[in-house]
Amino acid sequence: MTLWTAIVLVALIFGIAAVLIERQRRPGRSGSALEDADRRALEEEHRRAQEEIAALRERLETLERIATDPARRTAEEIEALRNNRER
Secondary structure: OOOOHHHHHHHHHHHHHHHHHHHOOOOOOOHHHHHHHHHHHHHHHHHHHHHHHHHHHHHHHHHHHHHHOOOHHHHHHHHHHHHHHHO
């Protein structure tokens, strides 16, 4: 083995080591299957949370409308909601 071959091999080993160390410093960058599964689980949880927030906003809008409408109209809407729930 010549001196230049040894120098190239040592440089290559140090380069590979530097890349591996950098990957460990930045979590979530290596793309392993476990990290992909974690990311998908978080995305699913985020999607469900967004759906729940949308449903809660709709309920809040209904309650705000009931709270600000006149008494007769409020009674009619409550009765309509009861009828919808019984179906």
